[in-house]
Amino acid sequence: MTNHERRGLLGEDVGLCRRAITGETGVLLPPFMDHHVHLHLIDEQRLGRHGIAGVLDLGGDPVQLARRPAHLMPRVAYAGAFLTAPGGYPVGRSWAPAGAVREVRDASAHPGVGGGAATAVDEQAQFGASVIKVSLNAAAGPVMDAVTLATIIATARALALPVVAHAEGPGMVRLAIDAGVDALAHTPFSERLEPALVTAAAALGQRWISTLDIHRSGAADRDRARGNLELFLAAGGTVLYGTDLGNGDLPVGVNPRELAALHDAGLRGRALLGALSDPWPGSERSHAVATFIPGDPPATLSAVPAWLAGSIVVPTEELIADEHG
Template sequence: MTDRPETGHAPVHAARYFDGAQVRVGTVVAGADGIRLLPTRAPDGSPHLDGLVTGLFTDHHVHLQLVDHTLLAGSRLGAVADLGAELGWISDLAAGAAVQNSGKNPATHPTTPETAPEPAVSPESWTQISYAGPFLTAVGGYPSDRDWAPAGAVRQLADPDDAARAVDDLTASGVSFLKVVGNSDAGPVLDDELMRALARLAAEHRVPLVAHAEGPGQAQRVARLGATRLAHAPFSEHLTDDEIAEQAATVSWISTMAIHEGEALEVVTDNVRRFFAAGGELVYGSDMGNGPTPVDLRGAEIDALRTAGIDGLDLLTALAPADPLLSAAPLLLLPDDDPNRSRLLTTADLEY
């Protein structure tokens, strides 16, 4: 006789798991209500789960209005930060409303019609969405002249009063960040007075100021004027070691390395390697929607981070996984501790 379920699945497995800070030993339990991770050790003799368990990952830079956002359900992403979309659209999506994407990036999403996720996808697998709303840019600045930018996804600021109205509107609408643009390679940029005003307003409203910095000197300029995070690891030029040290002390970077190639990729890889070695905070971001990016974890971005020397626990930390001990939370299994091989943990993984 045996008290094991007739399904052929062992109810308890010993498992290694990453809690966001370190690898620990716990227990994976399969029951009628799904799979749970417990922080206690499994009973002696329990089978061992082959791989590392953790929560769903975070992508800190996406543009959901340019992709088939319904594919997020059931993906390996538990949270995303949208850094440029029409405010009403993205706030509706974050609240769970059914919305259509803009269709302006055909290279990124298929031509099939928007559909709801398959009923088999549980509500818990829906990705949490935080957002900035529109790009805040100079009059005529990037990306106001780009065909891919959805209507309402760019707000052009002429002076500090304009900036104050914009920040009041956005923070009253529940944004989690402000996204400003300093792209001198593609047009006018917000002047120093406007950038300082936006930094002050962001601090007053207790929201991070995330800056797209592109062009010579722009990464240092936006950091000096009060940006708290760069939307892209700097790729326009090699920063000096002193500049890297200043950046590491004042701002965090979102990686977005795999959107580059050639010289820009070499530059961003060098900057990231030295920034991280200097103690800078680097988080994973794919710039989802910029070209043919997956609506999921992007393997090329993981590879780029590894090339820059970020691997192991450092890589897992940059991916900012959800707490795997949360009840009913979806779990990921990472064979050989490799994020690129990660997949949703299912009862099939618990077969004897």
């Protein structure tokens, strides 16, 4: 198989190149993004060395996130604090500092109301949030009602901010879908979803962030997540690569187990690459850096996940395109 044929497995974003400094040849790909991390729980300096150029932080102290210099690598978009019901998840968790959680006590759509839904959204926006994160975890505590959730979504929409939900427990995915939540922070894993509900999620344009590898020690959750994801993909749903990095023993960088699980669920080749390189919640990829993988592209689809895990982030100006590749 020629390199041209190998590149066909991955689509038009793939190019052959040479590193100007080392002379090493390899493959040029768009920058990769992990769409679910918690920066305060990891060593972010390791991400670029292991292929991740950008991240979406889905729960942290908005003050600390806003203070992070924007020019640093990886590039960071963030939700700021979790918005949750009084006493709801993740209140009281040792990994979630007080600054990373806002308990919404009032469904008020008026600005400046203490504990109000609109106030909580406005606060995250003022600290530079790119998305709003809501906790709908009936398995771990109280959950906000539909009116409060609707106020959060309406306020976020007025600010052009998508809403991401942690939906766990009976009925929580339906609540998120009925409310019009833009993305789910995890592939649904706590219940088998009815095909019609999954189809409705895909039709709404809802995105699911994968996070399949967090279930490697829980067979039931893993099987439910895979089954739900297969239905979502069959319905034309959009899947984003995300790991929930900071949640347990996960590799800091591109996670080959996450990629293999996505491949097994039916997201393969160029679709898998698309989930990794989608700039959401932004609309444009960074042109300052690119992904580099030494050597030739893989010859088979089954080899793609492990191959992608060998990526590193390099400055785009360091890579010279091979016009004959």
